[in-house]
Amino acid sequence: MTDRSPFAPSRRRLLRTAAAGVLAVGAGAVAGPLLAAPAQxxxxxxxxxxxxxxxxxxxxxxxxxxxxxxxxxxxxxxxxxxxxxxxxxxxxxxxxxxxxxxxxxxxxxxxxxxxxxAKGDGSTAHFAWSEMWDSYTSSFAGGAVSAASAQENVRRTMYKLEALRVKIGNLPIHINSGFRNKQHNADVGGIVGSMHTYGAAADMYVAGLANRVIYQHAETCGFSGLERYTIDHQHVDSQAEFGRSWWWESGVI
Structure with a gap:
């Protein structure tokens, strides 16, 4: 179990700094097994x-x-x-x-x-690859890591989302954005080195449920990046597993 302290600097400043150095180490550390193996x-x-x-x-x-x-x-x-x-x-x-x-x-x-x-294609029971891949290309290519590593990172994110889904009462989670290639990320104003380009982030909403509730439950799911809950979606990511600091923008609630 890893326990790291939150950080105070702004998210954009820290992640731009991290993108220049630490991320190269993190990318290799989390690549893990390639995807074809874990079937149902x-x-x-x-x-x-x-x-x-x-x-x-x-x-x-x-x-x-x-x-x-x-x-x-x-x-x-x-x-x-x-x-x-x-x-x-x-x-x-x-x-x-x-x-x-x-x-x-x-x-x-x-x-x-x-x-x-688990589904037979390696995705999970309530989340499909098509929800999580880059919407520009319908693939996991063009990000900060290889397509195979991005897809594996997405798979790991899916399992955390499965737990979050249970904790919010088995309500459907709608994914706005999962993996984004670098061009897509730039086009939507994402920061350089965004966890979306690693396949280790998701933006979501749950119909009829306040983002504050999603944020609270996500605090128990191993997500080390949580964007503030006061916007139109809830962002979660696993940035500490890439050597970055913890970032819960709304603090502990």
Whole structure:
């Protein structure tokens, strides 16, 4: 579990500085496995419990990343393949939310629920690639990382959004913007180095639900970037996982 302090400088000033240096490190760190593998029935290879390690634990961490905390906390689940206390806590929260036995052990029932959240094409139960790819090109190409890395980052964002969806009462989340290529990002006035160009951000709205409520629940989902809730959409991103500082523009609410 990673815990970093919020930062005070303006978002645009800090991210423009980060784009020149830190991002190059972050981009390599989060590329992760390429996308074709995780289909609907992931081959978990047996029961996973605290102390386990390996690729199945990495996949588990991706799928429970949105259950990073039970209340507002600047923490995220590191995808490091090591089943430690943070992953254990996330599994327990996942189990509780889905009506499973709460023991932090990832056996057949928990694995089946995790698999039910995945579609055969690698996207997730309630989010489609077409919602999240660049609307200019219908692809994940042309961003700050390779198309394969951007798509993998989008997949990880989708699992956090699945958790957020549960926490707001299983209401549909409408995506305004997911991945954006560099040209698209520039055209809409996005900052250089925007997390959208990495596939690690989403702008959304929920019909009939105040953005303030979305923001509050997103504080528990491992999102390290939260734009203020007083505009016409709610932005979330995972910038701390790219070596950036935490940025919750409206603070903790």
């Amino acid at each position: 029935a992931y081959p978990w290879g047996g029961t996973l419990r605290q102390g386990a390690s390996g690729t199945a634990v990495r996949e588990l961490q991706i799928r429970v990343a949105g259950w990073a905390a039970s209340s507002a906390a600047k923490v995220y689940i590191a995808v490091d393949g090591q089943f430690g206390p943070a992953t254990f806590g996330a599994v327990e929260r996942f189990q509780r939310a889905y009506g499973l036995a709460v023991d932090g052990v990832v056996g057949p029932n928990t694995q089946a629920k995790l698999n039910a959240l």
